[in-house]
Amino acid sequence: MSAARSSFWPGGAAGTVLRIVASRLVQAVLTALVLASLCFAFVQALPGDAALRIAAARSGDDRVTAESVARVREQEGLDRPVLAQYASWIGRLAQGDLGHSLVSRQPVWQELAEHGRFTLGLGALGWLLSYAIALPLGIACGFRPGGWLDRGTNALAVALASMPSFLVGIGLISLFALTLRWLPPAGFRTGAHMVLPALTLALGLAAFSVRIIRNAVVEVRGAFYMTFARIRGRSAGSAFLHHGVRNAAIPVATFAALQFAYVVDGFVVVETLFNYPGLGDLLVKSLLARDVPMIMGAGMVVGLMYAAVNLLADLACIGLDPRRLAGRGA
Amino acid sequence: MTLALTHPPARIRRPLVAPLLLLGGLAALVVIGPLVIPHDPAAQDLVRTLEGPSAQHWLGTDHLGRDIAARLVHGGVRSLGIAVSCVGFATGVGVALGLVAAYAGRVADIAIMRLADLMLAFPGLLLALLISGFLGGGVLPMLIGIKLALWPQFARMARAIAIGELAQPHVEAARLAGFPALTILRRHVLPPVLRQTVTLATLGLGAAIMSISSLGFLGLGLQPPTPEWGAMISELLPYLAEAPVQMAAPCLAIFLAVLGATLLGQALAEPPALPEEM
Numbered sequence: 001m002s003a004a005r006s007s008f009w010p011g012g013a014a015g016t017v018l019r020i021v022a023s024r025l026v027q028a029v030l031t032a033l034v035l036a037s038l039c040f041a042f043v044q045a046l047p048g049d050a051a052l053r054i055a056a057a058r059s060g061d062d063r064v065t066a067e068s069v070a071r072v073r074e075q076e077g078l079d080r081p082v083l084a085q086y087a088s089w090i091g092r093l094a095q096g097d098l099g100h101s102l103v104s105r106q107p108v109w110q111e112l113a114e115h116g117r118f119t120l121g122l123g124a125l126g127w128l129l130s131y132a133i134a135l136p137l138g139i140a141c142g143f144r145p146g147g148w149l150d151r152g153t154n155a156l157a158v159a160l161a162s163m164p165s166f167l168v169g170i171g172l173i174s175l176f177a178l179t180l181r182w183l184p185p186a187g188f189r190t191g192a193h194m195v196l197p198a199l200t201l202a203l204g205l206a207a208f209s210v211r212i213i214r215n216a217v218v219e220v221r222g223a224f225y226m227t228f229a230r231i232r233g234r235s236a237g238s239a240f241l242h243h244g245v246r247n248a249a250i251p252v253a254t255f256a257a258l259q260f261a262y263v264v265d266g267f268v269v270v271e272t273l274f275n276y277p278g279l280g281d282l283l284v285k286s287l288l289a290r291d292v293p294m295i296m297g298a299g300m301v302v303g304l305m306y307a308a309v310n311l312l313a314d315l316a317c318i319g320l321d322p323r324r325l326a327g328r329g330a
Numbered sequence: 331m332t333l334a335l336t337h338p339p340a341r342i343r344r345p346l347v348a349p350l351l352l353l354g355g356l357a358a359l360v361v362i363g364p365l366v367i368p369h370d371p372a373a374q375d376l377v378r379t380l381e382g383p384s385a386q387h388w389l390g391t392d393h394l395g396r397d398i399a400a401r402l403v404h405g406g407v408r409s410l411g412i413a414v415s416c417v418g419f420a421t422g423v424g425v426a427l428g429l430v431a432a433y434a435g436r437v438a439d440i441a442i443m444r445l446a447d448l449m450l451a452f453p454g455l456l457l458a459l460l461i462s463g464f465l466g467g468g469v470l471p472m473l474i475g476i477k478l479a480l481w482p483q484f485a486r487m488a489r490a491i492a493i494g495e496l497a498q499p500h501v502e503a504a505r506l507a508g509f510p511a512l513t514i515l516r517r518h519v520l521p522p523v524l525r526q527t528v529t530l531a532t533l534g535l536g537a538a539i540m541s542i543s544s545l546g547f548l549g550l551g552l553q554p555p556t557p558e559w560g561a562m563i564s565e566l567l568p569y570l571a572e573a574p575v576q577m578a579a580p581c582l583a584i585f586l587a588v589l590g591a592t593l594l595g596q597a598l599a600e601p602p603a604l605p606e607e608m
Contacts, residue, residue: 031451042464162589164540166547167581178571265454284548287463306453
């Protein structure tokens with residue numbers, strides 16, 4: 001296996017990076033292909049005449065005529081064999097043509113861009129907030145494992161991890177919007193509207209990352225090179241800063257990508273809960289309306305983002321741990 | 331390995347007690363509840379909407395005057411039952427495919443593992459969301475979606491452990507002695523694989539409960555007249571300020587169920603402590 005690989009791939013550092021990028025690219029293409037096929041199969045499997053349905057969606061149920069149905073059938077190529085339709089469907093997608101929303105008639109790309117802006121802002125804020133909470137807390141816990149802060153944080157993290165994000169959100173709404181009346185419960189117009197959704201996302205993320213950070217810190221502090229640094233006369237803090245941080249960051253960076261899976265669950269649910277017009281809200285609404293081109297567009301963007309985040313995490317691990325380039329690391 | 335030999339196998343370890351009690355209590359409530367609570371979970375009473383807890387309605391009523399306690403226990407049967415069935419199916423299929431991949435190797439291994447990779451390429455809920463959405467919500471699409479998302483983890487784990495076990499000398503000896511593949515897998519490979527999967531299955535149970543309630547909350551799981559914890563929460567959301575108790579009940583139910591599964595999984599994952607008298 002490895003012999004065959006080394007003949008095909010260029011060796012050394014560039015080869016490793018290339019192999020990682022290639023495997024993630026394959027993941028992205030496969031995800032897109034599965035989504036596209038799933039959407040196509042769904043459209044084919046719907047009972048009734050597809051041309052009639054599209055014509056009805058365009059002109060209204062009572063104004064459909066035989067001519068308009070025939071026109072749609074010809075325009076959309078619905079009279080051709082299934083395999084030919086599938087091929088042209090994939091071909092159009094490969095050229096980046098995602099079609100128009102069946103509900104709003106807007107190009108899918110435009111809708112995705114509009115809603116994506118909101119999700120990107122929410123995701124970035126939630127992510128930053130989660131590390132603003134988890135990093136200091138995780139490091140503090142890692143410096144005193146078994147202490148009261150560590151045990152309290154652990155209990156809180158387990159409790160938070162046992163709640164779907166809408167529970168966390170409802171708790172925050174009850175506290176900050178209904179009881180204290182500090183923040184608006186839902187909407188998107190001002191910055192204040194973003195605080196509760198972002199905090200909901202951040203708490204869910206921090207519940208997991210705080211343990212990873214804590215364990216990484218504990219492990220690094222017990223490592224031989226740390227003892228050696230202390231023997232050489234560095235203080236505990238200085239030794240951690242110079243030798244610990246980078247080593248502890250490796251598992252944390254890997255985990256950051258895994259967490260993206262949680263962010264997806266999180267923002268779909270959080271956006272619905274807070275009525276926040278991002279990609280997750282768009283996905284759920286188009287699923288409820290059976291707006292196939294929109295579903296596929298939103299699903300594809302999320303799937304491709306997942307592949308991209310995985311790639312970034314792989315590259316970050318190499319950046320932090322050059323041993324992997326030599327092929328000695330895992 | 332000597333640990334496992336000296337440890338008395340029949341005794342329930344202390345960290346297991348609390349989560350087992352929690353899960354057992356919830357299961358008992360959900361099973362006995364429908365027999366004890368006299369109300370029909372779907373019966374509306376539009377005169378007594380959003381009432382607080384009373385002797386007649388223990389946990390109050392919702393916006394349509396339906397009894398929250400009745401809806402909670404009837405919904406629990408579904409939420410927990412569906413979660414158990416999903417995890418059971420995913421464990422069965424995942425372990426079976428993992429063992430086949432490990433034993434057969436070559437094409438079967440590559441095909442099964444690539445399929446697992448493909449499923450894992452979809453983050454979190456996305457696959458279940460899409461399938462439920464496409465098939466129009468309801469129990470079956472949700473079951474399919476959650477099972478599809480769960481099995482690859484089990485297959486990966488089973489394969490990894492099975493490959494290690496198959497390389498052991500006693501398994502090689504059994505192969506050389508001409509025992510059939512099924513016997514070898516059942517006798518020598520399945521037991522260690524199952525020991526490890528119990529933890530994963532318990533944690534998967536928590537994940538499944540969360541997925542089911544999240545789909546219900548989004549309106550893509552069990553459909554509204556059916557009582558389900560997530561759907562109940564989404565129905566009560568507009569009345570959060572007027573009906574805090576009614577809202578707290580399904581929230582607490584989901585939380586306790588997932589917490590029980592998580593704690594049980596963590597307790598099972600920890601190696602058994604040495605007995606005191608040693």
